[in-house]
Amino acid sequence: xxxxxxxxxxxxxxxxxxxxxxxxxxxxxLVLGSILMLLTGKNPITVFQRIVESGFGSKxxxxxxxxxxxxxxxxxMCAAITFRVGIINIGGEGxxxxxxxxxxxxxxxxxxxxTAFTIFAMIVMGMLFxxxxxxxxGVLKARFHTNEIITSLxxxxxxxxxxxxxxxxxxxxxxxxxxxxxPAGKPLEARAWWPKFELFGVQIPLGFLIAIVLGSLVLFxxxxxxxxxxxxxxxxxxxxxxxxxxxxxxxxxxxVTLSGAIAGIGGASDVGDFRHILDAxxxxxxxxxxxxxxxxxxxxxxxxxxxxxxxxxxxxxxxxYALQGPDFQxxxxxxxxxxxxxxxxxxxxxxxYRIRLRRTTTAS
Amino acid sequence: MFEINWGxxxxxxxxxxxxxxxxxxxxxxxDGVNFEARVGEVHALLGxxxxxxxxxxxxxxxxxxxxxxxxxxxxxxVSLASPRDALSAGIGMVHQHFRLVPTFTVAExxxxxxxxxxxxxxxxxxxxxxxxxxxxxGLAVDxxxxxxxxxxxxxxxxxxxxxxxRGAKVLIxxxxxxxxxxxxxxxxxxxxxxxxxxGRTVIFISHKLEEVMAVSDRVTVLRGGKTVGTVETLSTxxxxxxxxxxxxxxxxxRVVRVGMSEPSNPVLEVSNISAYDDRxxxxxxxxxxxxxxxxxxxxxxxxxxxxxxxxxxLGGMRPVIAGGFEVAGIKVTAGKVRQSIKAGVxxxxxxxxxxxxxxxxxxEDNLVLKSYRHKPVSKxxxxxxxxxxxxxxxxxxxxxxxxxxSATPVRLLSGGNVQKVLLAREFSADPRVLVAASPTRGLDxxxxxxxxxxxxxxxxxxxxxLIISEDLEELLSMSDxxxxxxxxxxxxxxxxxxxxxxxxxxxxxxxxxxxxGISNAGITEPQS
Numbered sequence: 001x002x003x004x005x006x007x008x009x010x011x012x013x014x015x016x017x018x019x020x021x022x023x024x025x026x027x028x029x030l031v032l033g034s035i036l037m038l039l040t041g042k043n044p045i046t047v048f049q050r051i052v053e054s055g056f057g058s059k060x061x062x063x064x065x066x067x068x069x070x071x072x073x074x075x076x077m078c079a080a081i082t083f084r085v086g087i088i089n090i091g092g093e094g095x096x097x098x099x100x101x102x103x104x105x106x107x108x109x110x111x112x113x114x115t116a117f118t119i120f121a122m123i124v125m126g127m128l129f130x131x132x133x134x135x136x137x138g139v140l141k142a143r144f145h146t147n148e149i150i151t152s153l154x155x156x157x158x159x160x161x162x163x164x165x166x167x168x169x170x171x172x173x174x175x176x177x178x179x180x181x182x183p184a185g186k187p188l189e190a191r192a193w194w195p196k197f198e199l200f201g202v203q204i205p206l207g208f209l210i211a212i213v214l215g216s217l218v219l220f221x222x223x224x225x226x227x228x229x230x231x232x233x234x235x236x237x238x239x240x241x242x243x244x245x246x247x248x249x250x251x252x253x254x255x256v257t258l259s260g261a262i263a264g265i266g267g268a269s270d271v272g273d274f275r276h277i278l279d280a281x282x283x284x285x286x287x288x289x290x291x292x293x294x295x296x297x298x299x300x301x302x303x304x305x306x307x308x309x310x311x312x313x314x315x316x317x318x319x320x321y322a323l324q325g326p327d328f329q330x331x332x333x334x335x336x337x338x339x340x341x342x343x344x345x346x347x348x349x350x351x352x353y354r355i356r357l358r359r360t361t362t363a364s
Numbered sequence: 365m366f367e368i369n370w371g372x373x374x375x376x377x378x379x380x381x382x383x384x385x386x387x388x389x390x391x392x393x394x395d396g397v398n399f400e401a402r403v404g405e406v407h408a409l410l411g412x413x414x415x416x417x418x419x420x421x422x423x424x425x426x427x428x429x430x431x432x433x434x435x436x437x438x439x440x441x442v443s444l445a446s447p448r449d450a451l452s453a454g455i456g457m458v459h460q461h462f463r464l465v466p467t468f469t470v471a472e473x474x475x476x477x478x479x480x481x482x483x484x485x486x487x488x489x490x491x492x493x494x495x496x497x498x499x500x501x502g503l504a505v506d507x508x509x510x511x512x513x514x515x516x517x518x519x520x521x522x523x524x525x526x527x528x529x530r531g532a533k534v535l536i537x538x539x540x541x542x543x544x545x546x547x548x549x550x551x552x553x554x555x556x557x558x559x560x561x562x563g564r565t566v567i568f569i570s571h572k573l574e575e576v577m578a579v580s581d582r583v584t585v586l587r588g589g590k591t592v593g594t595v596e597t598l599s600t601x602x603x604x605x606x607x608x609x610x611x612x613x614x615x616x617x618r619v620v621r622v623g624m625s626e627p628s629n630p631v632l633e634v635s636n637i638s639a640y641d642d643r644x645x646x647x648x649x650x651x652x653x654x655x656x657x658x659x660x661x662x663x664x665x666x667x668x669x670x671x672x673x674x675x676x677x678l679g680g681m682r683p684v685i686a687g688g689f690e691v692a693g694i695k696v697t698a699g700k701v702r703q704s705i706k707a708g709v710x711x712x713x714x715x716x717x718x719x720x721x722x723x724x725x726x727x728e729d730n731l732v733l734k735s736y737r738h739k740p741v742s743k744x745x746x747x748x749x750x751x752x753x754x755x756x757x758x759x760x761x762x763x764x765x766x767x768x769x770s771a772t773p774v775r776l777l778s779g780g781n782v783q784k785v786l787l788a789r790e791f792s793a794d795p796r797v798l799v800a801a802s803p804t805r806g807l808d809x810x811x812x813x814x815x816x817x818x819x820x821x822x823x824x825x826x827x828x829x830l831i832i833s834e835d836l837e838e839l840l841s842m843s844d845x846x847x848x849x850x851x852x853x854x855x856x857x858x859x860x861x862x863x864x865x866x867x868x869x870x871x872x873x874x875x876x877x878x879x880x881g882i883s884n885a886g887i888t889e890p891q892s
Contacts, residue, residue, distance in 0.1 A: 240722040243679070
């Protein structure tokens with residue numbers, strides 16, 4: 001049996017679809033989610049109301065949501081930067097870890113120095129570590145045509161193992177010597193903690209502000225600079241790029257390194273803004289890197305939009321934490337996020353194809 | 365699924381399409397097309413690019429569903445929903461771009477995708493059947509050879525064998541000669557005649573008038589998505605067909621030059637260049653020649669004899685093993701695109717849409733693909749959008765590019781307009797030398813006329829032009845001198861006034877005669 005529907009490639013993409021499709025996707029996810037809730041005997045309207053309230057309804061709720069959103073903004077940008085030029089770096093997870101390792105190293109070492117200096121050093125180290133770790137992927141791809149999906153994924157595991165080693169399996173500089181029973185990271189001195197800013201009474205982490213600035217810079221880089229022009233042409237057609245005299249290899253390495261550097265700053269923010277230690281277990285459980293890919297996909301691979309989407313997803317996550325209890329299964333929010341991704345990807349297909357009804361075939 | 369009983373051939377008409385309408389956003393590709401092909405005929409479908417030929421054939425092969433209209437096969441009305449439907453109804457398509465797996469053998473490619481009840485392929489049986497088909501229709505190809513080892517002509521034979529193997533009664537060939545040499549094309553025509561004689565129907569899509577005259581029994585001409593008419597080939601002429609196709613008279617004679625070609629004043633001097641192809645085999649072997657100011661030099665040869673590689677060397681995309689070239693007396697470092705650009709080499713590559721242009725990029729971006737690095741297009745590494753747009757608007761106007769606006773992706777333009785964008789960019793850099801690889805391939809007559817005019821105008825301004833083409837008529841009508849490449853060497857250098865189609869054709873096959881060839885691929889002197 002063949003489906004009566006079939007997909008036809010669109011010859012051109014109407015501009016309105018760029019706004020319409022994401023909206024419809026979100027709507028569809030809400031409808032599907034509601035059906036699920038009705039099936040489990042819940043009133044979807046109350047559930048959504050509660051989610052919105054505990055995610056965005058109050059200053060405290062917003063604060064929590066921004067905390068959840070900050071790491072996702074970085075990993076989302078990390079994925080968006082490469083995905084939009086056809087490089088599939090799914091190594092944001094590992095690059096985030098390595099950035100955290102680098103930033104906590106310098107944060108611990110410079111703990112006694114003035115706050116601004118330490119913060120600056122942590123950002124730079126996170127950037128360098130994350131960037132260098134991603135550069136491995138870039139060099140392998142540019143030089144040896146290695147598949148970046150595989151190398152970046154493998155490096156995620158490697159970074160996880162490195163974290164475990166530093167905290168659990170060795171007496172490294174990062175490990176707190178006082179933690180004997182359960183090994184933990186050495187805490188950062190309070191002077192090295194990153195400051196929070198207040199806007200309309202809502203606390204905003206420094207990392208989130210950095211993410212907004214970076215998002216705008218990257219957008220400018222892609223839209224308005226020579227570098228962005230070249231990267232765009234390379235993504236469109238590598239032969240055309242070569243024909244125009246562009247250095248394809250270096251551009252690939254540069255893009256992947258940039259994306260890793262941003263994930264690395266995310267790692268630095270995780271240490272400086274929130275955890276204040278190198279939290280080997282917590283980082284690996286959080287899965288920021290992979291959620292970042294979801295964020296990037298929902299943002300249609302725009303670096304700045306990724307920051308906005310991160311706030312939505314962060315809010316959902318935050319609401320999930322707040323509402324967890326006997327009357328609110330912890331899986332519900334995850335399911336909603338999953339549905340959102342599902343409909344977003346389906347919507348992406350609809351911007352490129354249209355559905356046509358296959359008329360039943362008859363021979364007279 | 366349709367099982368058309370082709371055995372009961374009581375019908376004279378194999379395919380009848382009536383009132384076919386197919387709309388795409390913003391275009392009506394087929395606007396009530398009527399088409400009828402008889403059993404046992406070669407029926408040419410003639411029209412400019414964008415006339416609706418491909419859309420009509422896609423409807424017939426089930427790739428598109430028509431918005432209106434009916435299709436009858438052997439008198440039975442059908443509604444084909446997929447190419448598989450079409451194939452089982454006896455319609456086979458030979459695409460312009462081959463759909464073969466290079467690492468598979470010919471036989472494997474032929475059975476690939478076939479609905480097979482057996483899990484295993486009986487290789488010797490398949491080979492035997494393939495061999496039988498190839499001898500019957502003169503489609504010489506070894507069923508055990510791997511596809512990547514085959515020439516373009518042979519690969520096309522595999523495509524034809526593929527549809528014959530599946531028992532196609534109606535064969536559609538989409539511009540099959542675009543990739544063939546004149547000799548290969550003649551062989552193909554013999555095959556098509558043989559198939560028609562056996563009672564198959566051959567639908568031959570083309571925009572080349574000579575071919576249509578040579579091979580078809582009848583011709584249906586499309587223009588602007590409508591059927592202009594169907595004529596008996598014997599009772600028409602190329603001139604009539606051209607008028608039907610374009611809707612106006614065209615001038616096909618030798619181009620008129622205004623400027624002087626100055627062979628003694630060289631702008632491009634190539635000395636002893638050798639280069640590898642992509643697989644690391646020698647593709648260009650010790651090639652030397654000179655192009656004078658304002659001179660148009662043609663390079664003839666069967667494709668795959670080093671012409672493309674030679675063009676890539678001059679464009680800076682391919683390094684040399686030995687030798688080098690000078691532009692206007694200044695040595696150019698080979699293998700560096702930017703050096704070639706700086707020296708003033710304009711390059712129109714064979715693959716216009718994916719090498720010469722970034723297909724998904726806008727017209728305006730493509731117009732600065734080579735100049736974006738410098739002022740005024742970019743300042744301090746920042747791209748100046750306003751300047752790019754102004755530049756684009758000006759060139760679109762000057763080169764008469766048909767595009768909704770300058771932000772439209774070039775892949776949405778027609779072939780002729782794609783080539784106009786490329787020419788506009790290359791000429792706007794004010795080049796000294798133009799290297800053009802198959803500049804009119806795949807274009808319709810109107811567009812060909814325009815491209816040739818632009819190239820001749822450039823030569824009249826003093827640009828030294830090197831045209832690489834497999835279209836001998838083109839070289840004979842445009843160039844001052846024709847070089848013939850064979851197996852990486854230049855084996856002939858003939859002033860066009862002395863050249864005949866036959867003599868060049870022989871040279872392309874590697875046969876050197878006394879008065880045309882250069883016996884041992886030495887340095888060729890420009891001839892006046």
